[in-house]
Amino acid sequence: xxxxxxxxxxxxxxxxxxxxxxxxxxxxxxxxxxxxxxxxxxxxxxxxxxxxxxxxxxxxxxxxxxxxxxxxxxxxxxxxxxxxxxxxxxxxxxxxxxxxxxxxxxxxxxxxxxxxxxxxxxxxxxxxxxxxxxxxx
Numbered sequence: 001x002x003x004x005x006x007x008x009x010x011x012x013x014x015x016x017x018x019x020x021x022x023x024x025x026x027x028x029x030x031x032x033x034x035x036x037x038x039x040x041x042x043x044x045x046x047x048x049x050x051x052x053x054x055x056x057x058x059x060x061x062x063x064x065x066x067x068x069x070x071x072x073x074x075x076x077x078x079x080x081x082x083x084x085x086x087x088x089x090x091x092x093x094x095x096x097x098x099x100x101x102x103x104x105x106x107x108x109x110x111x112x113x114x115x116x117x118x119x120x121x122x123x124x125x126x127x128x129x130x131x132x133x134x135x136x137x
Contacts, residue, residue: 009048016094017047020056023089024100027082028060028075040067045105049098056098059105068104075102 009017025044032040041063048057060075062068075082079100087097 010051013049013051013053016049016053016098017056019090019093020049020058020086020098021047023086024058024082027085027089031078031082040064040071042071045107053096054098056100058100058102060102061105061108065106065109068106068109072102072104 021044024047028042028044032042043061044058045061046059048059049055050057058075060072062071079102083097083100086100087094090097
């Protein structure tokens with residue numbers, strides 16, 4: 001007998017993802033303020049939790065986008081501290097805090113590049129190399 005893994009998230013995964021998304025957004029904004037970082041906006045666009053609830057993939061949008069990769073690297077470096085802070089906030093809702101992995105959500109930047117290409121002289125339909133290929137994460 002074969003068991004296939006479903007590609008849709010369970011209600012439990014969705015609930016944990018939404019709880020983490022809200023708490024992470026608040027905590028990351030607070031950390032930016034504490035660090036005295038001004039002029040940087042960070043938002044948590046999505047949190048996907050694995051089926052076994054052990055890993056949470058956190059997708060963050062960072063403005064300005066030229067600081068995104070640096071900020072994502074910094075977030076991944078600070079994972080243990082962030083995980084601890086979120087665990088304290090969610091201790092009544094989660095038995096075990098999933099490990100966090102931060103990713104840059106560049107979808108807004110990608111959309112902006114498409115809009116620029118459509119409004120500009122270059123036509124991405126005629127020249128597909130106009131737009132950079134998106135990396136799958």
